[in-house]
Amino acid sequence: MKILRIFVGERGSDGIWSIHLPGEKQNEFDKFFDITNDIEWLHNFFEKNKHDLLTGFFGRLTTSEAVLRTLEEVEEMEDVLYNFAQQGFKNRYTCLQHLFKPLNNFEYAITCHQKSKARIKRGWLRLYAIRLAENCYLVTGGAIKLTFDMKREHLQREIVKLDLAKTLLRNNGIDYPEDLNIFHHEQSTR
C-alpha cells in the first residue's frame, strides 16, 4: 500500500493524504469522488441496497431520488474540501477537524491514529480517514451509509481499510498525531 498527497497547506503538516491500495488504478480519495459523481454507479448501488433505502432510516426514497440526493451531498462535501485546497488553512477558525469527527458517535476525546469520518449534516455520505493532526488526515475510503450500524459488507470493507492504514502508519514509525507529539514532547521536557 502506498499513500498519496491530495493537497497540502502552506504549513507542510496540513492537508489531506489518501491510501492507494495495491492493484487499484486510483487512490481511495479520488475513487470516492469519482464513483459518487457517477450516475450509473449510484443507480446500481441503490438498486442493490433497495431494502435499506425502503426501510426508512432516511425515510422511504426511490432509487432516482436517492441518486439525486447523493449528488447534492457530494457537491457540498467536495466544495468544502476544494475550498481548503484552494484557500489553505490560514483561517484559524476553520480546520479539517471541524469536518472530520471520530468514527464512533460516542467518542469525544482525540486519540492517536483516530478512526474518523467526514459527513454533511444529516447526510449518508461518509469519507473515512485516520486523524494524524488537527489539519492532517489520511483518507482510507468512503461509502454511502444507509444503516445505523456498520454491518453491511461495503461498510465492513471500510473498517478493514481503516485498520490497514493504521497498521501502515505504525509500521513506518508514524506513531503519534503530530500535535499530540508536540504536547508529548513539551510534557517530557518540562
Place this chain on the structure above:
Amino acid sequence: MSSLQDKLSKLQGDTPSQWKAAAKYRRDNREWLKKSAAIAVKVLDALKEQGLTQKDLAERMQVSPQHINKIVKGQENLTLETITNLEMALGIKIIDDNAQQKKSAA
C-alpha cells in the same frame, strides 16, 4: 518540511491525484452536469423498467455502447437531437415540452 510530512512523503506512491482538476471541472460545469445527471437517471429507470441493457439501447439508437455508457454516467453534454433519439428509443419523455407550454399559457 515538517517531520510528519517528511514521514508521509517516504511512503508516497507515484500516481498523482487527479481530484483537484476533476473537482474544478465539476464545479465549472455544474449546471449542465446536473441536467445530464437527471437525464441519466431517467434513462437508467427506463432501461430497468423495460428490461433492456445499454447495448440494446445502443442498437436501437445506432450508436456505440460506449456512447450510451457515457450518457448513463451523467457526464455527457447532450444535444437536443440525442435527447430526442433517447425519447424515441425508450418511449419516454425527457423534456416535457407540453408542461413548458402550459406554464407559458398560464
